[in-house]
Amino acid sequence: MKTFKKTSLATLLSATAMLSAGGVAANEDPVKLGLMLPYSGTYTALGEAITNGLKLAIEQEGGQLGGRDVEYVELDSEADPSKAPQNMSRLVNGDEVDFVIGPVHSGVAMGMLRVAKQTGAITIIPNAGLGAATNELCMPNVFRTSFSMWQDSYPMGKVAYDQGHRKIVTITWDYAGGKEDLAGFEEAFTAEGGEIVEQILVPFPSTEFQSYLTQIASLEPDAVYTFFAGGGGVSFVRDYASAGLKESIPLLGSGFLTEGNLAALGDAGEGVMTTLHYAETLANDANQSFVSAYENAYGELPDTYAVQGYDTGMMLVQALSVLGGDTSNQERLIDVLANVQLASPRGPLSFSDSHHPIQNVYLREIRDGKHEVVRIAHENLEVPDEACQM
Secondary structure (H helix, E strand, C coil): EEECCCCCHHHHHHHHHHHHCCCCCCCCCCCEEEEEEEECCCCCCHHHHHHHHHHHHCCCCCCCCCCCCEEEEEEEECCCCHHHHHHHHHHHHHHHCEEEECCCCCCHHHHHHHHHHHHHCCCEEECCCHHHCHHHHHHCEEEEEECHHHHHHHHHHHHHHHHCCCEEEEEECCCCCHHHHHHHHHHHHHHHCCCEEEEEEEECCCCCCHHHHHHHHHHCCCCEEEECCCHHHHHHHHHHHHHCCCCCEEEEEHHHHHHHHHHHHHHHHHECCCCCCCCCCCCCHHHHHHHHHHHHHCCCCHHHHHHHHHHHHHHHHHHHHHHHCCCCHHHHHHHHHHHEEEEEEEEEEEECCCCCCCEEEEEEEEEEEEEEEEEEEEEEECCCCCCCCC
């Protein structure tokens, strides 16, 4: 992978001081943030959580970035890939935003990336987990503050093997995101010596699982690994328990199986183990402060989506503090962003050469309706973006 040279934070701070001494003043106009997130439809809650986290981070800095006020331009992506290029162009060329933040949906991200390449707009992805964004389609002006499907599923492969499981059935929807997730798990599990006895692909977005559960029971695997999310995740976990499989065949999954769904899962979720880069119960100072501040601001506990928005805000806070609010030199701005290091609620966070977060992935178990952290499943996991050329 071709990489650009990173600069130390101390060097950047020194350079900023020299600029200030030379009389270079920060732009007095507001920093314009273009939020291309879903504010209607199935993913509304995700878009709102990301927005809330982002705004909380900036409000904690007095509502400013590098001494400049902030203007938010919110555009409903509708999670519609067909509208993505037009919406992205509107933010960049029409509203002339300084940064584009989005999306949630990986299909929308594909359309956004095309415009990011054409325009050079600095784009920060606070959710969409498609691997290509920081791999085959990587570019200097695109950053991710969330995850890739591989990053959250890969650690569970070794966890499953270490738990004594040798034969596993995997199941997900028949679409790109689900397949990427299963591939990460299977890579690690088979490398340890485990066997995938069956991979089951369910037509998307079907939540009719009974026939597949009957098939799983007949295969008698040591465990099941799955990726479903949202309402599909709730249906699968409930149906799995109702079918009587929960006690005899442990259910493992990517954290999105249960994320944001704890209340809906009820007793069916108890004991389900997942891997994810955040848990609301993480016992570090940054998370405890964040949970308290978020609950006070919005009247509810934060989830992974809120943390991803918050860290996007903190990334901008740190970078524009280094730059004294000056966004005029894009090359230097990108370099500063690439060097951001955060003491995040999720744990230490930095960025790889492909601009993907290097972060801990945690093994979580639902206990008494909460994601309790069992341990770190993989510390400071870096995504192998070998195809990235920039």
